[in-house]
Amino acid sequence: MIKYIFRRLLYLIPVLILTSFLAYMLVYLSPSSPAQIILQARYAGEPTQEQIVEFNEEYGFDQSILVQYTTWLKNAMQGDLGKSLTDGSDVLEDFIYSFKASAKLYFSSQLLALIIALPIGVYSAFKANSIFDRISRTYSLVGISIPDFWLGMLLVYIFSIGLNLLPSFGYATPKNIILPMLALGLSSSFSLIRIVRTSVLEVLHLNYIRTARSKGLSENQIMMKHALRNAMIPIVTVMGIHLTHFIGGAVAVESMFAWPGLGNFFAKAAGSQDIPVIQGFVLLSAVFFIFANLIIDIICKQLDPRIDYQNEGGKNNG
Amino acid sequence: MNLKLKKILCFSMTALMMVGFVGCSNVGASTKTAQTELKIAYGKDTGAVSEKGNGDMLLTIFAGERLVEVVDGEVVPSIAESWEVKDAENCISFKIKKGLKFSDGTDLTAKEVKLKFDRNIALKSFQWTELDRIDKIEIPDDNTINFYYKDGMDGYVALAGFAEYGNTIVGSNSFQTPGDPTTPMVEFIGSGPWKVEEYVKDQYTTFVPNENYIGEAVKLEKVTVNMIKDDEARVLAIQAGDVDAIVDYYHGGSAYTPRNLLSTLKEEGFQILKQEMPMTTVLAFNYTNNEAWKNIKLRQAMNYAINKDEIAGLFDGWISPANDAYFSDCSPFTTALGKQSYKYDPEKAKSLLAECGLEGFSPKMLVNSENIDEVKMAELLQSMLKESGINLQLDVMDATKFAEAKKGADWDVYSYYIGGPERRIYSRNEGRFDKSTPEFGASGCYTSESIVTAVQSAVDPFDENERKKGFKEFYAAIDAEAACVPLYYDAVFVVANEGVKGIEFVGTEPVFDNVTYKK
Numbered sequence: 001m002i003k004y005i006f007r008r009l010l011y012l013i014p015v016l017i018l019t020s021f022l023a024y025m026l027v028y029l030s031p032s033s034p035a036q037i038i039l040q041a042r043y044a045g046e047p048t049q050e051q052i053v054e055f056n057e058e059y060g061f062d063q064s065i066l067v068q069y070t071t072w073l074k075n076a077m078q079g080d081l082g083k084s085l086t087d088g089s090d091v092l093e094d095f096i097y098s099f100k101a102s103a104k105l106y107f108s109s110q111l112l113a114l115i116i117a118l119p120i121g122v123y124s125a126f127k128a129n130s131i132f133d134r135i136s137r138t139y140s141l142v143g144i145s146i147p148d149f150w151l152g153m154l155l156v157y158i159f160s161i162g163l164n165l166l167p168s169f170g171y172a173t174p175k176n177i178i179l180p181m182l183a184l185g186l187s188s189s190f191s192l193i194r195i196v197r198t199s200v201l202e203v204l205h206l207n208y209i210r211t212a213r214s215k216g217l218s219e220n221q222i223m224m225k226h227a228l229r230n231a232m233i234p235i236v237t238v239m240g241i242h243l244t245h246f247i248g249g250a251v252a253v254e255s256m257f258a259w260p261g262l263g264n265f266f267a268k269a270a271g272s273q274d275i276p277v278i279q280g281f282v283l284l285s286a287v288f289f290i291f292a293n294l295i296i297d298i299i300c301k302q303l304d305p306r307i308d309y310q311n312e313g314g315k316n317n318g
Numbered sequence: 319m320n321l322k323l324k325k326i327l328c329f330s331m332t333a334l335m336m337v338g339f340v341g342c343s344n345v346g347a348s349t350k351t352a353q354t355e356l357k358i359a360y361g362k363d364t365g366a367v368s369e370k371g372n373g374d375m376l377l378t379i380f381a382g383e384r385l386v387e388v389v390d391g392e393v394v395p396s397i398a399e400s401w402e403v404k405d406a407e408n409c410i411s412f413k414i415k416k417g418l419k420f421s422d423g424t425d426l427t428a429k430e431v432k433l434k435f436d437r438n439i440a441l442k443s444f445q446w447t448e449l450d451r452i453d454k455i456e457i458p459d460d461n462t463i464n465f466y467y468k469d470g471m472d473g474y475v476a477l478a479g480f481a482e483y484g485n486t487i488v489g490s491n492s493f494q495t496p497g498d499p500t501t502p503m504v505e506f507i508g509s510g511p512w513k514v515e516e517y518v519k520d521q522y523t524t525f526v527p528n529e530n531y532i533g534e535a536v537k538l539e540k541v542t543v544n545m546i547k548d549d550e551a552r553v554l555a556i557q558a559g560d561v562d563a564i565v566d567y568y569h570g571g572s573a574y575t576p577r578n579l580l581s582t583l584k585e586e587g588f589q590i591l592k593q594e595m596p597m598t599t600v601l602a603f604n605y606t607n608n609e610a611w612k613n614i615k616l617r618q619a620m621n622y623a624i625n626k627d628e629i630a631g632l633f634d635g636w637i638s639p640a641n642d643a644y645f646s647d648c649s650p651f652t653t654a655l656g657k658q659s660y661k662y663d664p665e666k667a668k669s670l671l672a673e674c675g676l677e678g679f680s681p682k683m684l685v686n687s688e689n690i691d692e693v694k695m696a697e698l699l700q701s702m703l704k705e706s707g708i709n710l711q712l713d714v715m716d717a718t719k720f721a722e723a724k725k726g727a728d729w730d731v732y733s734y735y736i737g738g739p740e741r742r743i744y745s746r747n748e749g750r751f752d753k754s755t756p757e758f759g760a761s762g763c764y765t766s767e768s769i770v771t772a773v774q775s776a777v778d779p780f781d782e783n784e785r786k787k788g789f790k791e792f793y794a795a796i797d798a799e800a801a802c803v804p805l806y807y808d809a810v811f812v813v814a815n816e817g818v819k820g821i822e823f824v825g826t827e828p829v830f831d832n833v834t835y836k837k
Contacts, residue, residue: 048756088369160558168558258546
């Protein structure tokens with residue numbers, strides 16, 4: 001396992017170089033120039049050609065793309081991701097600030113999703129085709145069809161406007177997280193219920209569960225000791241896929257609740273072609289994803305020791 | 319179904335119904351108490367700390383002052399008590415009021431005023447200011463600052479340029495190295511009625527009274543400007559009582575309360591304060607890259623083919639159609655022409671197109687997808703122009719692509735605004751119609767010798783009557799040449815709780831200095 005982790009960490013280097021280079025290329029392939037957009041916003045008017053030339057000289061955009069990229073990479077390796085072109089703030093500091101905000105929102109919403117989805121999904125699987133199962137399936141189907149930002153608006157109508165219980169936006173107090181967390185958590189739970197149900201249902205039909213039943217184990221023991229552990233592997237994998245919410249997938253919800261997370265951070269940078277911010281975001285997101293996926297693989301290995309990552313990148317030999 | 323499950327289901331349904339009922343109910347009114355704080359929702363960050371920028375306009379109105387201001391079209395004193403144009407119009411000299419202080423208690427003298435202009439010139443931040451024409455700046459004494467021009471001062475428009483937001487004066491301690499304007503601006507220290515107490519980027523800015531302000535003290539103890547980017551979210555925030563007012567970003571183009579929600583808000587008891595601006599949304603022609611638009615008959619055909627009442631109808635009655643020539647009657651210098659030269663007439667448009675040999679004309683319109691109103695309007699224009707046999711092709715793209723695409727040749731028309739807050743009435747007209755100005759760039763409107771002459775007669779004279787006469791000539795020239803299609807007159811809206819009193823518009827900008835609030 002340690003060898004595997006080491007190997008995965010080694011992959012980090014080419015992946016980071018490749019992703020950061022691709023991000024650089026993508027920004028340059030874009031038809032618009034950062035100078036035009038940033039200067040327009042900075043001075044509330046069309047920039048002159050002279051201003052554009054000076055801007056490009058100051059930030060090195062007049063040099064070849066390879067020179068720019070290698071300079072940036074050299075600085076990045078020393079922990080210097082540069083400064084935002086729009087307001088001169090430090091990219092790393094801004095990223096960390098938004099990362100913390102996103103982390104709070106993501107982990108609380110995913111925890112909520114698990115708390116909702118696990119009991120409902122497991123019970124639905126146990127009572128397959130019962131009325132409870134049908135209701136839960138309908139609930140998750142309807143839920144999946146609701147976009148998370150729309151759900152957010154609905155929650156604001158109920159809890160902020162109707163009941164006057166919770167703030168409709170902001171970040172300053174603990175209360176502020178409740179509505180965006182509910183919007184994202186409920187949204188994730190809808191799909192998670194279906195995954196949990198299907199996973200548990202599959203496991204329940206396997207021979208070893210039948211054997212456990214024939215040995216006289218109670219349904220609770222079967223579920224907790226035998227079924228759930230195996231059913232957790234696809235659930236953990238899906239939770240990993242939901243990580244996109246962490247990095248940028250929650251932009252609509254973040255925007256709606258004025259939550260200063262990574263989605264808003266990136267949307268603003270992309271809109272203004274703030275190259276150092278976009279580059280820093282891509283690089284740090286790639287690092288995060290690689291580590292997060294590594295952790296998910298380790299969790300899966302703990303859940304099912306038969307998984308062999310040493311052999312051809314992870315074949316199940318069970 | 320077992321009994322337990324039935325009970326759970328019944329309880330859940332009852333809880334949901336209760337939530338619904340409570341959501342629809344009105345909490346009874348109680349005795350109103352005076353509030354000390356006003357919370358505002360605003361669609362932009364105030365940019366109170368920005369290495370090279372000048373901060374948002376709301377910030378500069380709250381916490382800043384300029385040498386002069388523009389009110390009702392006239393340049394009026396502010397930091398400067400008087401000014402004089404001398405040396406054969408090569409120099410303008412301002413006398414600074416004595417005893418002024420910045421919010422940090424430091425003195426505001428000519429030396430501090432010079433710092434900001436040195437910074438703007440170093441950064442080439444000239445937009446709408448005429449600072450590009452300045453040769454040198456001198457401060458003969460603590461209360462005098464002289465600006466010398468390279469080729470003479472460009473009339474009243476140059477004087478009004480000192481009222482531009484970017485020319486807001488900040489104290490020495492605003493800069494990373496105090497007194498060195500080449501170092502980043504790390505704090506906004508102005509001399510306005512408010513001062514910045516706290517700024518959290520992209521979240522909020524709190525303003526408290528500036529105890530060093532020499533004018534009348536503001537009435538509230540605190541104003542918090544919350545940055546809520548999403549238009550609908552700002553509306554939800556005021557409905558939820560989390561903010562007390564929503565202020566449009568009054569530059570135009572983005573971050574304003576959706577016009578189709580204003581009636582609902584009014585019905586719910588909110589105040590809707592409207593101030594029309596000398597700003598008009600027009601359909602502009604790409605005449606520089608497309609010879610066809612140099613034909614006046616084609617431009618006239620487009621004017622006849624568009625029903626402006628129908629366009630204004632998109633905004634639920636809150637916005638007026640630009641049926642008169644150019645600007646609405648909102649300011650003494652923007653009086654309407656009093657005639658409608660191009661009434662909606664698709665048949666006339668068809669015959670003009672036939673005269674141009676352009677039957678089946680298919681112009682391409684650039685549309686910024688991030689402005690929902692613009693998208694809706696483009697779709698309406700597309701169906702409307704069919705009546706005149708014009709097949710409008712829409713090219714919808716994001717804001718960054720849009721900014722770049724409009725510089726190119728591959729388009730025929732796009733909508734954008736001319737004018738703006740009153741302090742820009744001179745510079746914005748000159749910049750949109752006079753090719754020799756640095757601002758003309760990619761946003762210049764159709765122009766000709768007669769339009770340039772007319773716009774100069776509107777923005778240059780120091781004499782008020784001459785300027786008023788010049789504006790009439792300018793409108794008439796645009797009208798005669800069908801230089802663009804004026805679509806609707808823009809306005810700035812403030813939505814506020816019933817108990818908020820004293821919001822004023824000075825010129826076209828909302829001011830909160832005399833606001834009191836009971837709820």
